[in-house]
Amino acid sequence: MKAYVVPERCISCGLCIGMCGSVFDFNEDGKSEAVGEVTNDNAEDAKAAARGCPTEAIIIE
Ligand code: SF4
Incomplete structure (x- = not known):
């Protein structure tokens, strides 16, 4: 499982x-970026973040 942030959508x-x-962490452009691995331990949190993103900028597949 991998997470991506579409930078054009991130506010x-x-x-x-x-x-x-x-x-997730901010990159040098001030946008969120998936910098860490999605693991069994954080997958539910990552998916919840994707659901909660106000601009649907996060893709987890
Ligand atoms: S929740 Fe969405 S809009 Fe907010 S920082 Fe994360 S990717 Fe960007």
Whole structure:
């Protein structure tokens, strides 16, 4: 399982980083980026962050 953030959709609200900081972090452009692996331990948090993203910028597949 892998997470991606579509940068054009990210509005830098920080929700995904707050919900799943082991996967998401801000990059140098101030957008969220999937920097960590999605594992069994954080997959539910990563999926919840994807559902909660206000602009549907997160793809998990
Ligand atoms: S929740 Fe969505 S809009 Fe907010 S920082 Fe994460 S990817 Fe960007």
